[in-house]
Amino acid sequence: MLGRKHLLMAASSLLYLGPLLAGMARMGWVAVPVFVALSALWLVVMRPAQWPRNMARWTAAIVVAAVAQVAVNTLIVVVLFAIGRGLAGVQAISLDISPMIPVALSFLSVPLSRLFWDPVTADVIEDGVEDALGPIPQPGPMPEPTPQDEMVKSLLALPSDAEPLLTVDALDVALQPPLGETRLMALEEVLDEPDTDHRALREALILWATDLHRPVEGAVPGAQESAFSIAGHDPALLTLFAKRALMLIRAQPELWTHFPDAVDVSCRIETSSPPDLQAALSSLAIAIEAASEAA
Known part of the structure; x- marks a missing residue:
């Protein structure tokens, strides 16, 4: 950045x-x-x-x-x-x-x-940084982010043609502890709806969740499973997820608990899918199964 x-x-x-x-x-x-x-x-x-x-x-x-x-x-x-x-x-x-x-x-x-x-996405990042640098909240019950959470609302308001890499930066700010897991759940709740678009946000979330250089420590639980769910049945998004997730699980097999079940990945393989997508999903399912057995 x-x-x-x-x-x-x-x-x-x-x-x-x-x-x-x-x-x-x-x-x-x-x-x-x-x-x-x-x-x-x-x-x-x-x-x-x-x-x-x-x-x-x-x-x-x-x-x-x-x-x-x-x-x-x-x-x-x-x-x-x-x-x-x-x-x-x-x-x-x-x-x-x-x-x-x-x-x-x-x-x-x-x-x-x-x-x-991208000034629109940059505003989201700056808002997140301001939130992170704001006053330390007093001890008390932590509110659970929902689609009405300001950071979640800002991410969902991004246009479909937003710059993916800048959107990844915005996600990295929004999904930091302690609210990262619940914000991810709030995003997934909206993006799982079949009539929603948010193309740039979906792609950015897949890129973020499958980043090889993201440290294992402090990883958001279930991030890879959420990215798989958000990809849905879109061939391009599924291919992006499968290929990057395959490299990630091979490099860091200890993350297998954050991935979708191998059976769920195999069930996403359709005969009408492009051959490279079928091969990527099949290899990913095998790698997840191998990682779980070796644990």
Whole structure:
């Protein structure tokens, strides 16, 4: 995740490199509104929570905050443009480039930033980190997370095309002790419903549960069994689970109690399934059975 933040910073820098180069290319001040508009576009794309798509959600506070953001970015653009013109004049550094190059660089910042960073999923991670760093609760009965739990609600609200790896990071935050097991149960309760989609969340949960590098200590009980259940009868998700789970059970056979029963895995093999899925499920069932017998 740290690497993605560095990539985001690099992509964001292009947004401000554009007006600087435009000033060094001695473009007129009429170009400034173009860069201001591009900076506003970046804010809309990368900060959706602060720029609601639904007009009904635009309160007076949100309008004031949006205007303030645009004003700050406008000031930055003007200063960078002026610095560029100053460098071109005082230091005799004048770039002989097409006016479209600085504009293209600033525009390229928007899709690159969105490629490297999913702001919707990142909000879930930040919320989870804030919860984790919050005040230590007083001793007392631990509330059981349900589909109404804030972290569970945030995960279930993720779009179906959310970035899988960032969603895995969000799950890693949400499923930490002491509420990890009950939150996983709450997610499974919703995802087991046949009429629900949550494609990205299903894929991310399978990736999370079958991660070879996740330590055995502190593992959420039944995580692999939950991932198997959530995969349902979807060939792509089942194949993803079976192949990754097979590597995991072979590397850490002591986790076999967290896996589905070998019989249940075998029962998921259908003659109409792709051959590679049938082979993966069959191998997984054999590996689970072997691990249980060796225990």
